[in-house]
Amino acid sequence: MINVSKLKQGIVIDHIKPGQGYKLFSQLGLDKLDDVVVLLRNVPSKKMGAKDLIKIETNLALDFDVLGLVDPGATVNYVEDGVRVKKISVALPNEVYGILECKNPRCISKTEHTDKIKFILFDSEKRVFKCEYCDSLTSL
Amino acid sequence: MLKGRHLIVPTDFTVDELNDLFRLADSIIANPSNYSDVCKGKLMASLFFEPSTRTKFSFDAAMYRLGGNVLGFSDPNTSSAAKGESLSDTTKTIANYVDLIVCRSPKEGAAKLMSKASSVPIINAGDGGHQHPTQTLTDLLTIRYYKKSLDNHVVGVCGDLKFGRTIHSLVKALSRYDNTRFIFISPEELKMPEYVTKELEGKIEFVQTDNLDKVMDKLDILYMSRVQRERFVSEEEYLRLKDYFILDQQKMQKAKSDLIVMHPLPRVNEISTEIDNDPRCVYFEQAKLGMYIRMALIMRLLGV
Numbered sequence: 001m002i003n004v005s006k007l008k009q010g011i012v013i014d015h016i017k018p019g020q021g022y023k024l025f026s027q028l029g030l031d032k033l034d035d036v037v038v039l040l041r042n043v044p045s046k047k048m049g050a051k052d053l054i055k056i057e058t059n060l061a062l063d064f065d066v067l068g069l070v071d072p073g074a075t076v077n078y079v080e081d082g083v084r085v086k087k088i089s090v091a092l093p094n095e096v097y098g099i100l101e102c103k104n105p106r107c108i109s110k111t112e113h114t115d116k117i118k119f120i121l122f123d124s125e126k127r128v129f130k131c132e133y134c135d136s137l138t139s140l
Numbered sequence: 141m142l143k144g145r146h147l148i149v150p151t152d153f154t155v156d157e158l159n160d161l162f163r164l165a166d167s168i169i170a171n172p173s174n175y176s177d178v179c180k181g182k183l184m185a186s187l188f189f190e191p192s193t194r195t196k197f198s199f200d201a202a203m204y205r206l207g208g209n210v211l212g213f214s215d216p217n218t219s220s221a222a223k224g225e226s227l228s229d230t231t232k233t234i235a236n237y238v239d240l241i242v243c244r245s246p247k248e249g250a251a252k253l254m255s256k257a258s259s260v261p262i263i264n265a266g267d268g269g270h271q272h273p274t275q276t277l278t279d280l281l282t283i284r285y286y287k288k289s290l291d292n293h294v295v296g297v298c299g300d301l302k303f304g305r306t307i308h309s310l311v312k313a314l315s316r317y318d319n320t321r322f323i324f325i326s327p328e329e330l331k332m333p334e335y336v337t338k339e340l341e342g343k344i345e346f347v348q349t350d351n352l353d354k355v356m357d358k359l360d361i362l363y364m365s366r367v368q369r370e371r372f373v374s375e376e377e378y379l380r381l382k383d384y385f386i387l388d389q390q391k392m393q394k395a396k397s398d399l400i401v402m403h404p405l406p407r408v409n410e411i412s413t414e415i416d417n418d419p420r421c422v423y424f425e426q427a428k429l430g431m432y433i434r435m436a437l438i439m440r441l442l443g444v
Contacts, residue, residue, distance in 0.1 A: 134267075
């Protein structure tokens, strides 16, 4: 068992579905951080059997829309002086801006500059969203 | 109040707002001369980034019949788009000169993008395979004109249901009326897309079939559509599917006496010319009603 020391200051993204941790890591742009970031995969969990976990040693502003898109079951814990001070459950957003890209080659967003395209939740079970311009369905 | 609004998808207007438009169209049909100069001094831009004789003529005729004027293009190569100007910039500039913009584009969502940039109302005259709301208004007015109501109809929709934007718009619009039931008739390859059927599930009764003959006697309205060559990547696939359904005398014999057959036009082979004189075939009258509903729409958006 690998041991990762307890976080003193920062954020723990917990209860990530196994396999989704890396996707979340990339989508949140954590690879671009200069601070310490740890991604743990397939950590044994009483509740989930196994889970992924991300520890970030800084208090950055997380994009909760990205979190909700990738894994609406995850939890975000804020840690100060080694103590958890806040816990937020992630939820699937009803609308997202500038995260998804339309996959329809005939969509106007493919040829025109469009600032932060809005996608509207279409199917919450399958986590499918609808492009505000052409109504095509897409998911992350 | 529709003054100053855009029409991008048919559901941009409420059922009450549509009823108001239909009532105005009824008045125009009854007395067109009463409206011959209500748009005097008004200018409409007609921006067609892809060819369309019928829709452009219908809009232009509507504006001229209201006493207004039209300027624009029907060949994108003669517009500033050919110089690489963005659609947003083109829209912002043209909106300075006119009171209303009608646009058609092969790009899906183009009208929505233009509506974000425009200071005057935008009417979507077709954006690729996506939406064609004024065709939907035409279709609704036609049903109302011949059937006296938009409720309680079994509507057969036949042909290219995959790429047929007029069909997607019509289905969405008719779903808002009471007790509408759909029969979708198409070959497997041109089935109704999931994003349309998904919105009907649990709310509107619909069945899918590839046999037009078998359902003819169940229909109150039959909406035929052409298999569009321009939506296919492969010519072979187009040739294989283009004549899949042909409505002819033999099929019409099985239909109800008060059926109406509609078509957005142009037709190719899907409706045999032998049935054109059947009083149940209303597709040419439908085109005329399209001009009247566009007159009503222009008046309401301009607030005249």
